[in-house]
Amino acid sequence: MQSHSKPPTHIRGSIATEAGSKMTSRLTPAILGGLTFLLLLCFDGLLIDNNCVAAPSLIAHVSNETGEVFLSSPNLKLEHEPELLDTVIPFGVQSSPKYKRSLAYHEVRYGLPRILTRVIDSLVNDREEIVQNYGQSAGKDLDQALSSIRNLKNEILTNAELKPLRFSPNENDTWSNEVRVWNNYLVERTKIEGVIPRFYSTIYVYLKCYVFRRIAEAFHFTETLKFYDPFAKQKRRAFEDSTASAIAVAAHTLQEIDRIPEVSSANEKQQFIKHLKLGLWGNRVDQAMSFSHGAAVGQTGNPLELLSGLDKNILIDGTDLAWNALANCRAKKPNGTITVDIVLDNAGYELFTDLSLSAFLIARNLADRIRFYVKRIPWFVSDVTTRDFQWIIQHMKNSSNPDLSRFGELLKGHAETGVFSILDEPFWTSPFVFSEMPQKDPALYAKLSEASLVIFKGDLNYIKLFGDINWEHTTSILQAIRGFLPTNFVSLRTLKSDVCVGLKPNQAESIAIVDPKWLGTAKYGVITAAANNQTCSRAG
Numbered sequence: 001m002q003s004h005s006k007p008p009t010h011i012r013g014s015i016a017t018e019a020g021s022k023m024t025s026r027l028t029p030a031i032l033g034g035l036t037f038l039l040l041l042c043f044d045g046l047l048i049d050n051n052c053v054a055a056p057s058l059i060a061h062v063s064n065e066t067g068e069v070f071l072s073s074p075n076l077k078l079e080h081e082p083e084l085l086d087t088v089i090p091f092g093v094q095s096s097p098k099y100k101r102s103l104a105y106h107e108v109r110y111g112l113p114r115i116l117t118r119v120i121d122s123l124v125n126d127r128e129e130i131v132q133n134y135g136q137s138a139g140k141d142l143d144q145a146l147s148s149i150r151n152l153k154n155e156i157l158t159n160a161e162l163k164p165l166r167f168s169p170n171e172n173d174t175w176s177n178e179v180r181v182w183n184n185y186l187v188e189r190t191k192i193e194g195v196i197p198r199f200y201s202t203i204y205v206y207l208k209c210y211v212f213r214r215i216a217e218a219f220h221f222t223e224t225l226k227f228y229d230p231f232a233k234q235k236r237r238a239f240e241d242s243t244a245s246a247i248a249v250a251a252h253t254l255q256e257i258d259r260i261p262e263v264s265s266a267n268e269k270q271q272f273i274k275h276l277k278l279g280l281w282g283n284r285v286d287q288a289m290s291f292s293h294g295a296a297v298g299q300t301g302n303p304l305e306l307l308s309g310l311d312k313n314i315l316i317d318g319t320d321l322a323w324n325a326l327a328n329c330r331a332k333k334p335n336g337t338i339t340v341d342i343v344l345d346n347a348g349y350e351l352f353t354d355l356s357l358s359a360f361l362i363a364r365n366l367a368d369r370i371r372f373y374v375k376r377i378p379w380f381v382s383d384v385t386t387r388d389f390q391w392i393i394q395h396m397k398n399s400s401n402p403d404l405s406r407f408g409e410l411l412k413g414h415a416e417t418g419v420f421s422i423l424d425e426p427f428w429t430s431p432f433v434f435s436e437m438p439q440k441d442p443a444l445y446a447k448l449s450e451a452s453l454v455i456f457k458g459d460l461n462y463i464k465l466f467g468d469i470n471w472e473h474t475t476s477i478l479q480a481i482r483g484f485l486p487t488n489f490v491s492l493r494t495l496k497s498d499v500c501v502g503l504k505p506n507q508a509e510s511i512a513i514v515d516p517k518w519l520g521t522a523k524y525g526v527i528t529a530a531a532n533n534q535t536c537s538r539a540g
């Protein structure tokens with residue numbers, strides 16, 4: 001049953017604040033003592049009318065049950081009371097935070113504000129270092145970026161209208177061309193929705209991408225911090241924290257490569273499947289989740305030893321289909337160029353698994369070249385940018401561990417000889433879902449169709465693949481892609497959001513009984529593949 005909920009009477013924040021650890025340590029004894037108390041403070045991450053300093057206006061009180069901070073204020077006005085529906089997302093419609101029992105709602109209410117708070121915190125904490133690295137005028141640029149990000153956070157918290165993005169002075173440069181696409185899309189959405197979209201009323205995939213666009217905008221209009229990546233440190237730290245796991249996988253992959261002449265074709269298939277699974281579970285190591293839930297994540301343990309225990313969590317296993325599609329292309333094009341495209345997701349450990357798979361494919365002649373699609377701007381916290389890609393290879397190459405450094409050397413060689421290439425097409429940071437690609441970016445669609453196999457990594461690529469529509473879980477993959485089949489593809493995704501298709505009858509219901517949170521915790525994975533029968537007859 002669907003019903004309109006009451007407007008919120010308070011805004012619920014998190015312990016992650018600009019006051020950061022100071023705040024946490026002040027709260028901890030109170031929580032331990034089981035007290036509920038009130039604090040009058042200027043909550044810097046939540047400026048109201050930009051006058052927090054002059055008139056501290058927010059009351060924070062801490063739940064003695066959960067330790068979470070609730071904020072309320074006589075001055076805090078929602079620009080617009082969200083018209084929420086107290087229901088899950090109905091089947092057949094696009095995800096939106098207006099459905100209160102959706103993960104989309106949870107992400108807009110808690111996840112995105114927390115991510116922005118963490119960005120604000122890190123900029124405040126790193127001021128000295130930033131000024132040292134980018135020069136004196138970076139101080140003023142930092143303030144400018146901070147103010148834009150605070151405004152953005154307030155806009156989400158107060159359910160403001162989405163506003164057009166800013167053009168650069170040169171209205172024909174790359175930035176402006178992308179802004180034009182975004183602003184036209186806002187006009188399109190306004191027509192569809194009948195009003196200007198707001199954070200809680202519009203579709204999820206659009207608003208979430210919009211937030212990351214606005215973060216990039218906050219830096220783009222500064223002089224010294226145009227290309228600053230506020231997530232870079234966290235991405236690097238998370239990979240450093242995964243070093244032991246990466247060494248185990250690098251040593252194993254190098255051994256496979258060294259022993260290629262001895263390996264039978266049955267084993268070759270098993271090795272391919274193992275690499276796909278490593279890549280699937282690599283998608284758990286996602287700094288977006290850690291940013292919005294609190295703790296940092298890296299990979300621990302020996303990922304190869306963990307694999308068999310995780311098989312029971314794979315809800316759809318399309319590895320056979322992916323293997324057959326690629327092996328079939330190799331058989332049909334013994335002298336041709338086999339291209340594999342990887343539409344990357346997270347930097348750090350997940351990217352490392354993608355590189356292991358790629359090194360394996362090249363060594364086994366399952367691919368002659370690999371094209372890696374990265375993001376042009378910092379995206380969804382930990383998505384790979386060109387700099388992240390270059391950093392990880394260099395970082396491995398410089399490692400004191402002989403396996404990691406040899407592996408880094410091998411990858412660097414592939415990058416230098418053009419076997420690996422990095423592409424930062426604007427479509428991946430656009431608001432569009434994949435079924436819109438033939439119309440919005442036909443050149444990219446044609447490029448993907450040159451590949452024998454496209455590998456889509458992660459949750460965002462998955463939801464864009466299926467239009468972020470809450471299809472009934474048993475909907476077939478071919479129906480849910482709505483014609484988007486440039487070539488054979490396989491998607492490796494751990495479940496972090498509302499959409500999941502291609503399941504067997506009753507499969508979703510059975511998991512939901514055992515684990516009601518099955519869609520949102522990245523505990524489960526899907527390997528979703530589809531074949532395009534014309535692929536191997538084409539060049540590429």
Ligand SMILES: O=P(O)(O)OC[C@@]1(O)O[C@H](CO)[C@@H](O)[C@@H]1O
Nearest residue numbers: 286288289380458459460496497
């Ligand atoms: O694409 P990825 O890195 O696997 O997931 C990124 C992510 O931000 O997108 C999901 C849906 O918005 C979130 O739950 C998740 O943390």
